[in-house]
Amino acid sequence: ENGSAAAIPIDPRFDIAYVTPVTIGTPPQTLYLDFDTGSSDLWVFSSHTPESQVRGQRIYSPEKSSTAKLLAGHTWSILYGDGSGSLGNVYTDNFTVGGVTVTSQAVQTAQQVSYSFTSQSEIHGLVGLGFSTLNTVFPNGQLTFFDNAKSTLDSPVFTADLKWKKEGTYDFGFIDETKYTGEITYLPVQTDPGYWTFTSSGYAVGDGAFHPASIVGIADTGTSLTYLPAEVVTSYWGQVDGAVDSDYYGGYVFPCSSKLPSFTFGVGPANITIPASYINYAQITEGSPVCFGGLQSSSWLGVNIWGDVALKAAFVVFNGANPPTIGWAKK
Numbered sequence: 555e556n557g558s559a560a561a562i563p564i565d566p567r568f569d570i571a572y573v574t575p576v577t578i579g580t581p582p583q584t585l586y587l588d589f590d591t592g593s594s595d596l597w598v599f600s601s602h603t604p605e606s607q608v609r610g611q612r613i614y615s616p617e618k619s620s621t622a623k624l625l626a627g628h629t630w631s632i633l634y635g636d637g638s639g640s641l642g643n644v645y646t647d648n649f650t651v652g653g654v655t656v657t658s659q660a661v662q663t664a665q666q667v668s669y670s671f672t673s674q675s676e677i678h679g680l681v682g683l684g685f686s687t688l689n690t691v692f693p694n695g696q697l698t699f700f701d702n703a704k705s706t707l708d709s710p711v712f713t714a715d716l717k718w719k720k721e722g723t724y725d726f727g728f729i730d731e732t733k734y735t736g737e738i739t740y741l742p743v744q745t746d747p748g749y750w751t752f753t754s755s756g757y758a759v760g761d762g763a764f765h766p767a768s769i770v771g772i773a774d775t776g777t778s779l780t781y782l783p784a785e786v787v788t789s790y791w792g793q794v795d796g797a798v799d800s801d802y803y804g805g806y807v808f809p810c811s812s813k814l815p816s817f818t819f820g821v822g823p824a825n826i827t828i829p830a831s832y833i834n835y836a837q838i839t840e841g842s843p844v845c846f847g848g849l850q851s852s853s854w855l856g857v858n859i860w861g862d863v864a865l866k867a868a869f870v871v872f873n874g875a876n877p878p879t880i881g882w883a884k885k
C-alpha cells in the first residue's frame with residue numbers, strides 16, 4: 555500500500571527541521587520524527603532514555619507494546635555532522651508512516667542523547683532514509699523503513715515536497731503529479747558510501763549567466779541549509795550589499811535590509827531556482843539587523859550538501875529502483 559505523511563516545520567520562524575508523525579507498536583504510540591535522507595538509523599527517545607536527558611519529547615516504551623521484541627546483543631551509536639549524537643539498543647516493532655506499515659522494523663531506542671537533542675523538544679528521533687549501508691547498528695546493520703517498505707509499495711520510491719515555512723509532505727510508493735509542474739529530470743545516484751549523491755550541472759546567480767560545472771553533492775532533508783563550493787557561494791554573496799563571511803557568526807551574514815538574488819542550480823538539462831526569500835534564512839537573533847544566509851560554503855565540510863533550503867524549492871523523487879536515481883521537478 556502507498557502512503558503520505560506531513561512534513562511539519564518545527565519552528566514557525568525559520569525552517570531548521572521538519573518532523574513527521576509516525577506510530578510504533580501495539581497499541582500504537584505516536585512520535586514526531588525527523589525524516590533524514592542524510593543518515594540511515596531509525597532511533598527514538600524512549601523509556602530507556604535517562605529522564606535528565608528528556609525535556610518534553612514524546613517517548614517510545616517498548617515494554618508497553620505487545621509486538622515489541624528486543625534485538626538481543628545489538629547496539630548502536632551515531633554522531634552527526636553538527637556534532638550531535640545518540641546511542642542505545644534495538645527493538646523490532648510495527649512501524650507505520652502515513653498508512654504504510656512495516657511489521658518488524660528495527661527501532662533503535664536511545665539510552666543516551668547529546669544535549670542538542672535534549673534541548674530540541676520537537677524532535678523525538680530520526681527516520682534515516684539514506685542507504686542502509688550507513689546504518690550504525692552493531693554487529694548486524696539494520697534496514698531502513700524505506701528498504702523494508704519498498705516491496706509493499708506500488709513503486710519503490712518516496713518523494714519530498716518540503717515547503718518554506720509551511721507544512722509539506724513525504725509520499726511513499728507513488729508520484730503525485732499535482733505536486734509539481736513540467737517534467738521530472740532524473741539523475742544517476744552514487745550510492746557509495748550511502749548518501750543520495752548526485753551531480754548538479756552548474757549554477758546561476760539571480761538573472762546572471764549560467765555557469766556550467768559539475769557539483770557533486772548529497773540531497774539531505776536533515777540539513778537545514780545548503781552548502782556549496784567556495785567559488786559558488788563567493789559569487790553569490792558578492793552580489794549582496796554588505797554580505798561578509800563572518801568567523802564570528804560562522805558563515806555568510808548580511809544586512810537584513812539587503813536585497814538578495816535568487817540562486818539557480820542545474821539538474822541535467824533542466825534547473826531549479828531557489829527564491830531569494832529562502833536564502834534570507836533568519837535573523838541572527840530575534841530583532842537583529844544581521845541576517846544569516848541559507849547558502850553557505852562547504853569548504854570546511856568536505857562534501858556539498860543540498861539541504862532543505864534547496865530541497866524546498868523543488869519536488870524531489872528518491873527512486874529506490876535498481877539502479878537508484880534522483881528526480882527533480884519545479885513546483
Ligand SMILES: CC(C)C[C@H](NC(=O)C[C@H](O)[C@H](CC1CCCCC1)NC(=O)CC[C@H](O)[C@H](Cc1ccccc1)NC(=O)OC(C)(C)C)C(=O)O
Nearest residue numbers: 570571590592593632633634635636638688774776777778
Ligand atoms: C552517522 C552517519 C552515517 C550519517 C551522518 N549524517 C549527517 O550528519 C547528516 C544528517 O542529515 C544530519 C541529521 C540531523 C542531525 C541533528 C538533528 C537533526 C537531523 N544533519 C546534520 O548533522 C546537519 C545539522 C543540521 O543542519 C542542523 C539540524 C538542527 C535541527 C534542529 C535544531 C538544531 C539543528 N541545522 C543547523 O545547524 O541549522 C543552522 C545552521 C541554521 C543552525 C554523517 O554524515 O555523519
